[in-house]
Amino acid sequence: MVGARVELKEYSNRVISVVKAKYGLKDKSEALNRFIETYGPEEVEPQVKESYVKKLLSIKSNLRKGNYKPQTVQELRKEIEG
Secondary structure, eight states, rough: OOOOOOOOOOOHHHHHHHHHHHHSSSSHHHHHHHHHHHHHTTTTTOOOOHHHHHHHHHHHHHHTTTOOOOSHHHHHHHHHHO
């Protein structure tokens, strides 16, 4: 956790108060986190796990070599998602 002191404009404060009340959160910190988790991905792409990237690169390498031929999109999805 990172502590931060923020200054909010009146409208921003009202939005956070509504989020807090709407979801029954205990404080504005939780409300701000909820708001950011909901709308943050529109602004910042989430980080991909290193293991996921390695798995994709392995599949790509096998596809190039002709060693891996999934029959359906579902099979490929199952292989990627492990």
